[in-house]
Amino acid sequence: MKDPEQSILRQISQRQQARAKKLQEMNPMLPTPHLDKLTAAIDNDKMPEAAKPALHNCITLYHQWVADMQAVHGSREQVVAELIDLFNQYKFHVDFNLIYSNQEDFLYRQKGQLKLDNSVIEEFLPHLVFKAFPxxxxxxxxxxxxxxxxxxxxxxxxxxxxxxxxxxxxxxxxxxxxxxxxxxxxxxxxxxxxxxxxxxxxxxxxxxxxxxxxxxxxxxxxxxxxxxxxxxxxxxxxxxxxxxxxxxxxxxxxxxxxxxxKSKRIPSNVRKTFNTYAGRMKKADWYHEFLTSRPxxxxxxxxxxxxxxxxxxxxxxxxxxxxxxxxx
Known part of the structure; x- marks a missing residue:
């Protein structure tokens, strides 16, 4: 008998893929490198099952982020300012909620290979230029x-x-x-x-x-x-x-x-404590403030x-x- 939770996750994934296809049809010129990394992470054989619900939730928030960016209008300065605000909000979710706060250490330890965080900027820049320079x-x-x-x-x-x-x-x-x-x-x-x-x-x-x-x-x-x-x-x-x-x-x-x-990287002696969930939780308030004070x-x-x-x-x-x- 199939696991009901896994069946629900597959249904969610199928709906999200259909939504992604519709999104690409609406904006065929804009690539989706971040969405591709999220999807690849879910399909990764080494990804712990316990981490996948957070990835599915992130894809839902991703689609909302893209929809919000598409709805932005105004002068070039207004468009850029609003897009950056939306980018800061979504990037914080990826950095803090998805990767840092996940109980599975795999997402944090392998973030350099998964590229879930740094692919956000690669996806954002086309939207920024597309909106600023129609x-x-x-x-x-x-x-x-x-x-x-x-x-x-x-x-x-x-x-x-x-x-x-x-x-x-x-x-x-x-x-x-x-x-x-x-x-x-x-x-x-x-x-x-x-x-x-x-x-x-x-x-x-x-x-x-x-x-x-x-x-x-x-x-x-x-x-x-x-x-x-x-x-x-x-x-x-x-x-x-x-x-x-x-x-x-x-x-x-x-x-x-x-x-x-406009900031330097966290020192290595601090970063090394982030490799475990317990270590990350001890510094959670500090890291939250570190990110939000450096948008x-x-x-x-x-x-x-x-x-x-x-x-x-x-x-x-x-x-x-x-x-x-x-x-x-």
Whole structure:
């Protein structure tokens, strides 16, 4: 005889999946990386059964969060402010109620692999840009494999259609990008050719929960690839908590590092007590206050939005304007 509770959970999951499909049909351009991680966590063979009801409840709250974001309207400043408030509320639930307060240690200990917490920002950014810049409705938003280089895998004697055109891409946690089709041929008529599809990232961002020196160095290399592929592109490093001594981005191709909570990471001697439920409960009030007193900053997000706005309004200089101003 089947467990009635498991049967109910399966019915809930099926309804939620149907709702998710309807949501994607309404907004086909907006990806759902966080929902994907929640669903994968439920289907994870190693996930304790006792933790699954909290995950199902989180999916219900997720759908409400998305619906609330879709209902936001107003000026750009009003939209951004309200979206950030909604983001703070939902992110707190994921961080504190779902992961930290769960009696099963699996969710906290494996959060780096499950990516339930840091995928929230990846899902939020497309909604933020979509609402703040409705004129970008025909642009790809969200996690994307973006073009970083092109090369030809061929030799003088090789028989290829177009030099065996090959591209290298880089996974970007967030990108404002356009689909790009590239074709090469040894024939001027292009009757025999090589072709590839990719995305050009005009704004790309790496999203980190905790930014340390190694991550910063890796981002520096990625930013160089981004700018080499598209010199006018913008590359940002977004982190929730700072875990390194700040250094200048001037000698790098990183446009800016944005510390979304304006705060440093919890010291390791405190974090190590969080590995058990008993240890987490002893510090529950402290951690609650730590999170609520360090919300995601409206100011920092508005700065990010401002960078996007300046890129959208950036136009090629007209000769008469340049001569009038005396510079370009």
């Amino acid at each position: 004129e970008l409705s025909n642009i790809n938003l969200g996690p994307t494999k973006c073009f970083s280089a092109a090369y030809f895998k061929t030799s003088l004697n090789a028989q290829t259609n177009g030099g065996n055109l090959t591209i290298r891409t880089k996974d970007q946690d967030f990108a404002i990008s356009k689909k790009l089709y590239v074709k090469s041929s040894h024939d001027a008529s292009f009757q025999r050719s090589d072709s590839v599809e990719t995305y050009l990232g005009y704004v790309t961002a790496e999203c980190k929960t905790n930014l340390d020196k190694t991550m910063f160095q890796e981002a520096t290399a990625t930013a160089n690839d981004v700018k080499s592929a598209l010199p006018g592109a913008k590359y940002f490093l977004l982190c929730e908590w700072l875990d390194m001594t700040p250094v200048s981005t001037a000698p790098t191709d990183i446009d800016e590092v944005l510390i979304l909570r 995601f900053s409206h100011e920092v997000f508005m700065r990010f939005v401002g960078h996007i706005e300046s890129l959208i309004s950036d136009e090629d200089p007209a000769e008469n304007t340049v001569l009038e101003d005396g510079y370009f």
